[in-house]
Structures are given as structure tokens and as C-alpha cells.
Amino acid sequence: MISTANRRRGVSPRWRRAAALAAVTIGLLAAGISCRSVSRSVVTLPNVPGAKYIGSKECEQCHEDITRGFRTADHARLIAEGPNALEAGCESCHGPGSLHSESGGEVKPPYSFTSGRPQRGSAGPRMAETPPRAVETVCFQCHGDVRGQFSLMFHHPVPEGRMSCIQCHPPHKGNAYAGGGSALLSQAEMCLQCHPAQRGPFPFEHEAMREGCSTCHAVHGSINAKQLTVRDSNLCLKCHFQQVKGGVILIGGSDHTVRLRQGACWSAGCHEAVHGSRVNPSLRF
Numbered sequence: 251m252i253s254t255a256n257r258r259r260g261v262s263p264r265w266r267r268a269a270a271l272a273a274v275t276i277g278l279l280a281a282g283i284s285c286r287s288v289s290r291s292v293v294t295l296p297n298v299p300g301a302k303y304i305g306s307k308e309c310e311q312c313h314e315d316i317t318r319g320f321r322t323a324d325h326a327r328l329i330a331e332g333p334n335a336l337e338a339g340c341e342s343c344h345g346p347g348s349l350h351s352e353s354g355g356e357v358k359p360p361y362s363f364t365s366g367r368p369q370r371g372s373a374g375p376r377m378a379e380t381p382p383r384a385v386e387t388v389c390f391q392c393h394g395d396v397r398g399q400f401s402l403m404f405h406h407p408v409p410e411g412r413m414s415c416i417q418c419h420p421p422h423k424g425n426a427y428a429g430g431g432s433a434l435l436s437q438a439e440m441c442l443q444c445h446p447a448q449r450g451p452f453p454f455e456h457e458a459m460r461e462g463c464s465t466c467h468a469v470h471g472s473i474n475a476k477q478l479t480v481r482d483s484n485l486c487l488k489c490h491f492q493q494v495k496g497g498v499i500l501i502g503g504s505d506h507t508v509r510l511r512q513g514a515c516w517s518a519g520c521h522e523a524v525h526g527s528r529v530n531p532s533l534r535f
Contacts, residue, residue: 292331293342296391298360301346305336308351313340319423343388343421361388389415396470405471418469437462452526456533458489459525466524486515 295303306326310317317340320326326339341347345360363385386408390397400409407413418440419426427437441463442449450459458465466485467477474481480488493500499507512518521533529535 291328293328293338293392295330295338295342296345298346300349301360302348303330303336303338303341303346304348304351305338306340307337308347309340312355316422322424323420323422324424324426325421342392385414385416399468399470399472402471402473404473404475404477406469406477408470437464448525450526452523452528454527454529454531454533456524456526482514483510486521 306317306320320339323339325342326337328337328339328342330336330338341359343361344363347359349357350359361384399405408415438459448459463469466479468474468479469477472478478485487501490501492506497507498505499510509518509520515521516524523530523533523535527533527535
């Protein structure tokens with residue numbers, strides 16, 4: 251039977267179910283279209299005199315071993331703008347490859363990152379050696395925000411040439427963030443290759459390590475020492491709930507009113523073993 255309220259409005263339950271089903275269908279279609287629309291990223295590629303872009307398909311003829319895995323890479327989704335858009339994944343980093351292709355590989359791409367015979371410029375042949383920090387120079391053409399982070403006081407030594415972007419961001423296969431996505435433990439494993447002292451295992455672990463190093467550290471650069479995202483105890487208070495009772499600040503059920511005034515949690519003589527402790531459940535050495 252039709253309810254009194256629906257009868258007054260002239261709406262039947264069958265019509266309401268049909269309308270709800272139509273709304274769900276439209277929502278799913280919109281979600282599918284939105285996901286589809288972000289499967290490719292349009293980039294504006296730099297002009298290199300004397301060379302033109304030919305698309306990633308041409309690279310497969312000689313670099314089959316790389317292009318096979320490159321189909322899964324984040325950079326493979328890059329395309330050039332315009333009605334005749336090309337898959338510009340390879341050339342978005344290596345530059346236009348027409349001269350390289352036409353010469354059968356004798357002429358290197360503008361950004362080859364390997365020794366060889368580069369294309370001739372207006373001032374004569376260029377040096378065959380890769381210039382210092384050439385990889386980072388190319389990366390920064392698109393990732394200007396990261397260049398700014400590396401300009402902060404505390405940063406990984408990429409500008410100094412002691413590290414390279416591709417140590418953490420593999421360009422030719424899979425996710426551009428090594429251990430990215432839901433693989434938090436593998437992300438930490440990448441960091442621990444250079445920071446073995448923080449590896450453990452620790453009988454008393456800091457559970458934040460399960461969430462990944464970037465929970466506390468800015469991976470490219472920071473204004474704070476040790477590349478921390480926050481310089482003081484507010485970093486810890488993002489996870490460790492504080493409660494105020496009768497003018498007393500309680501954290502973990504313990505009175506921290508005076509301790510918080512003595513410095514950061516890890517520098518006030520309390521929780522120095524921030525990555526984990528072998529002797530104390532309160533993360534002390």
C-alpha cells in the first residue's frame with residue numbers, strides 16, 4: 251500500500267526506487283568518467299632546436315627491455331598537448347628523440363644521462379660527459395616545488411650531488427615513489443638502506459615506524475633539524491593524545507605539565523630512542 255505521506259505528494263514507492271537506482275547509476279558513471287579523465291597527464295614539453303618529438307612508441311624498437319616495464323611506470327601516462335598528442339613518457343625526461351632515432355642511436359638524446367655523442371649545438375659539439383646533477387636538473391623542470399624543498403636548510407644531499415632523485419623515485423618501472431601507495435613497510439625499507447641504525451629490531455618499538463618515515467620526516471627538505479615536519483613536541487602530540495584535568499596536562503595517563511616546558515619529547519631527557527628502544531617501553535636508551 252502507498253503511505254499517506256507519499257499519497258499526498260503523489261509519489262509511489264516504485265517510483266522512488268527507480269529514482270534511487272538512476273541516481274546510483276549516474277554516480278557510478280561519473281566516477282568511471284572521472285577516473286578515466288586522470289589516466290593521462292598533459293605536459294608542455296620544452297623545445298630543443300633541431301629536434302622534434304616522435305613519441306614513446308619509437309623507443310620500443312631499440313629499448314624493448316626498458317619499455318616493457320615502462321608501461322607500468324607513472325611517467326608513462328604523460329602525453330604532449332595538442333590534437334596530435336603523443337605518448338611523451340620517455341621524451342618528457344630525455345628530450346625530443348628524432349635525431350637519436352634517425353641516427354640509429356649514434357646521436358644521444360638531449361638528456362641521455364650517459365656518455366656518448368650528443369647532438370651538435372649552435373656552438374659546436376657538446377661534451378660527451380654527463381654534466382653534474384643532470385638528472386636533478388631535468389626532474390626540476392616539472393617538479394619545481396621539490397626544487398624549493400631542497401633549498402631549505404635541512405635536506406637530503408641531492409643539490410650537493412651526493413644523492414640522485416632516481417635512488418628513491420624509479421623512473422622506468424612501477425610507482426614513482428619506491429614503496430609508495432599502500433606499501434608502507436617497503437617505503438621504510440628504502441630509507442633504512444641508508445639509515446641502518448634505525449632498522450631495529452627493537453623489543454620496544456615506536457609504532458609510528460609502521461606508518462612510514464614520512465610520518466615525522468619531510469623527505470626532501472625542511473626548516474627543522476633532522477628534516478622533521480614539526481620542530482617541537484607538537485610533532486608527538488599529533489598521535490599522542492593530551493588531556494587537561496585540574497590544570498594538569500596528562501599524556502598516556504602521566505603528568506607532563508613540567509616536562510613539556512623542558513624541551514621536545516626527544517630532547518628533554520625522556521624519550522630519546524624515538525625509533526625504538528631495546529631496554530625501555532617508554533623509548534629510552
